[in-house]
Amino acid sequence: MKDFARSDDPAVQAQLDRLAALSLPQGRFGLETIKTLLERLGNPQDRLPPVFHVAGTNGKGSTCAYLRGMLEAGGLTVHAATKPHLVRYNERIRIAGKLIADEQLAALLRDVLDAGEDLGPSFFEVTTAATFLAFAETAADACVIEVGLGGRFDATNVIERPAACGIASLGIDHEAFLLAPEEGTPDDPLARIAFEKAGIVRPGRPLVTMEYPEAAELEIERAALAAGAPLHMRGHDWHANVGERIEYEDRHGRLALPLPALAGAHQADNAALAVAMLRHQDFVTVGPDALEAGIRTARWPARLQPLGAGALSAIVPGRQLWLDGGHNPDAGLAIARHFEGRLHLVIGMLANKNPLAIVEPLAERLETISVVPVPRSDSHRPEAFGPGALGFAGIEEALAAIPADDLPILIAGSLYLAGAVLEKNGELPD
Known part of the structure; x- marks a missing residue:
């Protein structure tokens, strides 16, 4: 399955045609290619503003939308990388609050494709490298980066010092890739999914998660312990009761937050996860008013x-x-x-x-x-x-x-x- 990216701009389409020719159906196992490609580009992933890295089966895109909304409501400038695009490839790369312009996009894709021509990178690896290069070239206060597929082997999983990592809801999806037999991985399907998502954890950096069935929670706890990462799990370290409002509580205190404008009862859970991620990190400050405004104003197309x-x-x-x-x-x-x-x-x-x-x-x-x-x-x-x-x-x-x-x-x-x-x-x- 290719991503079928299209553009009305001839210069962009020329690069998207090259990109489609290189695409692998579901990415690849391993991070060697993306690391080599980024090294050739000067390791832009090491020059990003504080990164909020979000994985999950469902809800990770919405969580990213809430994070961006809250950060921007707090007066901060935000880069955002989300996926997939719905209409235009440009939707994947938002620079300082605006979708990347065609001229810049064409040049970035050309440079990345030229740099990796002998590597045979995947669609996702080229996209990730271009995104990090764009973000490194423009100043901002924070980055919000959505994991594409899984976590452990996702091309975005080269960020070594995130401000916080988050895992949204877990479920069974992309079975051919995420449940492929591999020695040393969990046999239980949901535990295996949790194992893959928890691959984004980093030493000393907070990992903020939802509540999951016991087998999945155990895998996440193991990953956090092995990495030496502070774990903040809903129902244990933070709480959110959803009724007419979101009644949020953690060690910092209590908040009464509005329900999201986005439709669906699950959106309150995604918003609460974004709140928890911001309140369990030390790189940027976002006050209660900005948290509330971000929940009210966040938009995420094609989700109810x-x-x-x-x-x-x-x-x-x-x-x-x-x-x-x-x-x-x-x-x-x-x-x-x-x-x-x-x-x-x-x-x-x-x-x-x-x-x-x-x-x-x-x-x-x-x-x-x-x-x-x-x-x-x-x-x-x-x-x-x-x-x-x-x-x-x-x-x-x-x-x-x-x-x-x-x-x-x-x-x-x-x-x-x-x-x-x-x-x-x-x-x-x-």
Whole structure:
């Protein structure tokens, strides 16, 4: 599966074409190539502002959005590296609060690809090297960096002195990569996932996590102990009770924080993790007012996002139209918790994903299931989603065929599909 990055800028597209030709399907095992590439570029990862490094199966991108929102609300300038992009590759690299400009992006990718031409780096390794190079060349107060896949062997895992590391929720995803047999790793699947995510821990640097089942918690505790890293785990070292507000407490005291503007009950948990990461590090100061403002203002597209006016919304006028890029069982459960009544589902999923991950948690509430292909990708056919699923050539046809009632419509199943939906509806992430 390639990342299919595209750009309207010819200079950027020329480099993205080179990048796509080098891409490995799921990255690689080991950090030797990324370390060699970065060394040739002057080790920019060693010249970054304080880094907040976030791993997790679900919620890590939202946690990064809250971190950025809180830091910026505190008057700080922030670099941010998130993934994947939804519409434009530029979304992956945010420099001092703004998406990287095409001219700078083209030059960075050219320099990195030229430097690693004989190394055969992956899409993710080149992207990471270009990101670190961009961040090292521009002053900022902090960096927020999202892990791509796993943690232990993710290309971002070359940062030696982060301000804090965080692990969001854990679940089963990317099994072919993260659950590949390897001597000395846990047999329990969730414990193995925890083992991989905890690979980002660094000696003496705080590791802040959520609550997990016992086997997963034990793996994280082992990793922190082996690294000599202070561990701050929810339910042990910090607490967050979610009701009409987020009642947060740690050794520094108590806070009453607002619920996020982002939809979904799980978003309060992600916001609380971001708060805990900021309160368990000593590199930057973010006061309670900034924490509150960041929770209120954070935005993260294609995660239970209500679509606004646009070409797709016009096909179903007056209807609630929701978009979510979730594609694993934990994401399906989070979506199911958000919708109380019946709804219509428009779904497209990559062929290497579990087709029932979203359908099963919603099964008793689905009025219709409309299946569409994921653009430029191998995706599941309608029969994979159950006997009542109907196939359509594209998102427009699927929406036009939905019965005229007042039920909400959810488009879900893939971030690649989500990107195409945002582009068609004219809601480009900025």
